[in-house]
Amino acid sequence: MNKHDLANELARTHSLLTLSCELLQTNDSFVALELVGKALVNLMHMDHALLVVHANDTEYVHSFDHDGHAQWSDAGNPLYLAGLSHLKGAGNGAGWQAAQARAETILAAGVPPRQPMTILLVKWDRDSHPLNIKVRQRLLTTVAELAAAALGKLHARVSLEQQVSQQSEQMTDSAHAHAAELARRDDVEHEIRELSLTDGMTGLRNRRGFFVEAEQAFKVAQRQHAVSAVIFVDIDGLKRINDTIGHKAGDQLICDTAAILRASFRNVDVVARLGGDEFAAFTLGDEKPEIVVERIKRKLHAFNLANGRGFKVSLSIGIVQCDPTNGMTLHDYIQAADARMYAHKQRTLH
Missing domain, CATH: 3.30.70.270 (Reverse transcriptase/Diguanylate cyclase domain)
Structure with a gap:
């Protein structure tokens, strides 16, 4: 590896480390998606990308434009079928797949490799990328792993917060029910006390x-x-x-x-x-x-x-x-x- 290639590799490694730190620090899933899109543009100069995530029994689909901006997408996205095949375990042992049709190139990386729960696909409309396929595949796999880890953390946190919220609501409902029961008992005890102190015929004290x-x-x-x-x-x-x-x-x-x-x-x-x-x-x-x-x-x-x-x-x-x-x-x-x-x-x- 010559000095120029070594410098480029070090720059790519630094970009990936920066992405990793930024993803770990954010608590916002939209910010995480923007960071992923920015990395795909800077590292791979892609034209389109798609991220499919399965979390909490829900499927999340996000697309990226050529500037790396993320937006909600769905199964109608042309890259979705390629991603779905990986989510069903169709990916190979390395967890990525390259396909070439006409002049366009598609790379895909799944996490985990065998039965991916997260799939990241990148498409180039006309492939004139200076990096060879193997380097791009390695970069894509790393970005996919970082995205899966960050979004998995955020989805787990949301799920935990929802559980805490549900438990809090249940505790609040239980506290209200308990307070109502105590109030009812107080009313009953007060009524019993009044009856014990009251003359039944006249209503005066006994x-x-x-x-x-x-x-x-x-x-x-x-x-x-x-x-x-x-x-x-x-x-x-x-x-x-x-x-x-x-x-x-x-x-x-x-x-x-x-x-x-x-x-x-x-x-x-x-x-x-x-x-x-x-x-x-x-x-x-x-x-x-x-x-x-x-x-x-x-x-x-x-x-x-x-x-x-x-x-x-x-x-x-x-x-x-x-x-x-x-x-x-x-x-x-x-x-x-x-x-x-x-x-x-x-x-x-x-």
């Missing part, structure tokens, strides 16, 4: 609900030395109504009493039916107990005037203002209010 909620409010009042009071209410004559008119009327009397008490207290107050004909309430912030009693009596009077039943609602009421300094518990105040209610009932009966 005995358990009263002590759960009133105990919390009572502790706040104790810590802040806030004004608070416990009210105990008993329905007058419920047994007589049950015995003379019937239990349906007695149940209605209980519900009427609940409606009166609900209207007499604020939403922040705890109002409950303790059982039977007994009701209790805990109120926070009312300055004077007698004002609370008067409010109940006004609501009671208004209710009786508005309802033309054969009986009126009559209530006995006991109220005790809580003192944060005396050490009494909520149960102590309930008993004290119950005692005052009983005293009020006795005075009314006599």
Whole structure:
């Protein structure tokens, strides 16, 4: 090999090394194709080229013009059939094939050689290339191998990104489903808790609900030395109504009493039916107990005037203002209010 041929070989080797580095650095398949097209022009001065790649069960076909610019192509490209024969394993052991018809020349290189998944074909319309066929075949095979490696890496990356994206979507869907299930469970638990704290007949808090909620409010009042009071209410004559008119009327009397008490207290107050004909309430912030009693009596009077039943609602009421300094518990105040209610009932009966 003379100095001129050696210099040309070194230049071609340098071009291939540069192509290899550039292909490894790019993350864009279109840029990779442009690099391949540029190399085919610079190294081989081709007129047309075709690259067929099988990746991820998909066939990709790209054509190159005489300037090396890449564009999408398809099976209608005249070079496609030659490429397809190599993709089906028709290529020889070296993975390339030369064909000459009229004045045109076609070279093909497949990667891997036996059953190519990538095929690169180059065509010269009129073959006046200074390089012999063997050199061109070697160059074409090297470019095909570099293209296959680069595009394979990019297709694998896209596939991996798609898998990650799919997994991410699945995880997101799973997280949403999990969150929805937790929310549903919270709703169910809240509903169960409400049922456990609520009196089924009146909709007020039941005995358990009263002590759960009133105990919390009572502790706040104790810590802040806030004004608070416990009210105990008993329905007058419920047994007589049950015995003379019937239990349906007695149940209605209980519900009427609940409606009166609900209207007499604020939403922040705890109002409950303790059982039977007994009701209790805990109120926070009312300055004077007698004002609370008067409010109940006004609501009671208004209710009786508005309802033309054969009986009126009559209530006995006991109220005790809580003192944060005396050490009494909520149960102590309930008993004290119950005692005052009983005293009020006795005075009314006599």
